[in-house]
Amino acid sequence: MRVLLLSAYAAQSHRYWQLGLRQMFPHWQWVELELPARHFSWRVRGNPLFWSVSEREVLESGFQLLVATSMVDLATLRGLVPALASVPSLLYFHENQFEFPQDRQQHSLLEAQMVSIYSAMAADRLAFNSAYNRDSFLSGCSQLFARLPDFVPERVVDAMEEKTEVLPVPLLPVVEAQASAWRPEEKSRALRILWNARFEHDKGGEGLHRILKGLEPSGLHYQLAVTGQQFRNSPAVFSAIQRDFEHRLVQFGYMDSAADYHALQAGADIILSTALHEFQGLAVMQAVRAGCMPLVPDRLAYREMYPEHCRYQSCPDNLQQEADSAITLLLELAARPSVPIDMSAYSIEQLRPRYLRLLQSLQDSQPQPS
Template sequence: MSVLLIEAFYGGSHKQLMDLLQEELQDDCVLCTLPAKKWHWKARTAALHFMQTVPTSANYRVLFASSVLNLAELVALRRDLGKLKKVLYFHENQLAYPVQKCQERDFQYGYNQVLSCLVADVVVFNSAFNMESFLTSIGKFMKLIPDHRPKDLEKIIRPKCQVLYFPVRFPDVSRFMPEHKLARLQKVIGVKRNGDAYQLEGLPGRQKSGDLMKNSNAHGESGLCTPEHEGLPSPSPAPERPNKAEASESTNPCQGEDKQHLPFNLCNIMSGWDSRQRPLHVAWPHRWVEAVYCGCYPLCPKALVYPEIFPAEYLYSTPEQLFKRLQNFCKRPDIVRKHLYKKWFDLGSEEELLSHPGCSHRMTLPQTEDSRDCPYHIGT
C-alpha cells in the first residue's frame, strides 16, 4: 500500500483514471473517494473529510490526487501525508474554465488550485493547452487581490509541471467499421474483426475484448459495442449484398418470417444500401480519439486543445470555413467514407503510435456557444 489515491469527485473521467491506476497498482494502493455530486462543495470541504477518513499507514510513499482537492489544506491537516511525494493531476483548471457571461469567476476555486500546485511535488496536466492556459493565467489572476499580491508564482510552479495525456482503452468496434478502414487499422495497430482490441494507454500487450469491456470504457458505456449490453444478442457477420432478383422479391432486409430473431447489427442494417444513397452523419462527441478510432472524420476548431491533437487539415478557423467543408462533404460524401485518419497512418512504428497525443484521449475545456468553438466529427 505505497500509493494513496484520493479523488474528491469520483465520477466520469476522474473515476476512470483512478480505476485504471488502482487496477494497475492492484494491492499496492489505497483509494479514497467522495461521490461525484455537488462539485463546488467538494472543492471547498473535501480536505476536511479526507483528514478524518484517510487511514494512517507507515507504508505510504506517494499521494496522487486530482486538482478538485485542496491539497494544501489536506497536508496541513494531516502532517503525515505532507511527507509523501505529492502528485497533482489536472483534468481541467479553474483559471481558464469558461463561466456564464452573467457570472463572475469564483476566486476561491482557482486560488485553491494555485495553493495545491505550490505544495505538490509534481503537477501533471492532461494536455499542453491545459497546462499553458493555467500557468500563463496565474499572474493576471493574482492581480484580483487588492494589495500585497504574491509574485513569481508561475516561475515557482512551472518547473514542477508536465503533460501526461489521458489514457484510453479502445473497445472492439470492428464490426461497425467499413472494411477498408478496418483493414488499415488491423495492419497498423492490430485491430481484428471481432477479435482483440488494442490498448492505447501506454501499457504493453493486448487484451481480449471481453475482459476489456469489464475493465475499461471512458464513461461506463462499453456495452454499446458488446453483445452483453442490454441483453442484445451477439451479432452475426454482415450478409452478402442481394442480387437484383433477390432485391426485387424483397427490398426490406428485415422482412421475412424470422425477422424478429435477427440480431442487432449496424452492418446488417446498412449492408443493403448503396453507399451513394446513405447519408453522412454529423456527431458531436464528448470522447474524440474514440470517435476517430471508430472511423469518423474529425473536423475541429483551430483553437483550444485541438491543434495539439489533430493535424491542420482537420481544423477550421472561421464559421465560413466550417460551412464550406461541410458543404463539400455533402457534395462528395465519398471523401469522408474513404478517408483514413492521416496522422495515425503516417506513424512508422507501434512505439511512435503510442507516444502520439492523438492516440490518447484527453479532456478539453468545455466549448463556448460560439460556432467557431463547435467541434464535429463526420461519421460514415
C-alpha cells in the same frame, strides 16, 4: 509501491484515468478515495474536511506516494493530516478553473481557482493532460495575480511552471464489438457522423445545431449519432436537435452498453466536435483511434493533437461563420479518401514509461528512514 489516490470530483474522465493507472501498474497497492461529481463548489472546498475526519485512519496508514486530482484541496488536507505532509505528491490536472466558459456559470470560480493554486504550490510535481491545459492554467494564474491589489509574492507562477509536465490520460484497450446502430444502406452508403460529448453548454450544442441545419441544403447523404451524458438542466438546443434531425438520427442520448458504444464509434466515418472547452477530449480521441476522421474547431487541445486539415475555423463569437467553415471542411473530408490518424502515442504501452519515470522519481525523492 503503496500509493494513495485521491479524486475529489470523480467525473467519468477522472475514473477512466484512475483505471488507466491501475492497469499500467497492477502490482502497486492502490488505495483510492473519491467523492461523487456533484455540488461542485462544496466538493472543491469540502473534500479535506470530510476526508480528514471520516477517512483519517486510511490517510494515516502510511504511503510512499500521493497522487491527487486538481480538485483536491491538497494544501488544506496536508495541514489537517500531518502524516501526509512528508509523502511525495503529484497533482494531476484533468482541467483547470481558468479556462471554463464563464458567461453561464452558476458559481464563482475564484475560490476554486485559489484552491488549485494553493494545491499546486503544496504539491511536489504537477502533471497536465495537455500543453493547452498547462499553458492556460499558468496564464490564468498570472492574470489573476495581476488583478490582486497588493502583497502578491514574485515568482509563484515560475515556481509552479518548473515542476510541471504534460502527461495525457492514456487510451485504454477496448474489446471489438460486432453490433451497430448504423442503418444499412441499399444504395451508396451514407456518411456516418458521430458527435459524442456531454449535453452541456460548453460542448457547443448551438454550434452543432447550426452545422446540421447548414448541411441539409447541401444534399449530403448522411446518418447522425448524438450521444453523451444527459442532465436534467441540459440546454434546450439538444431537444431541438432531436426534433429537427430525427430523420438522420440512428442514436440520440447516452448509451449504457460500452460494447454498443464502441461499435458506434468503430462504424462512424467522422467524429465531429463543437466544443467550447476541451482540455484533452477523450471521447474524440477514442473515436479517432477507432478509425474516425476528426472534424474539430481550431482551438483548445485540438491544435496539438490533430492536423490542420481536420480543424475548421474557430469563431466562438460568430457561430454562423464557424458553422459555415465546419460544413465546408466536412464536405471536403466526405469527398476524399479517409487516411487514419495514428493515436498509438496515447496508448497505455507508450505512456506507461513516462508515467513510471515521473512517479518513480517522486518516490525516490522520499527521505529514507535512518
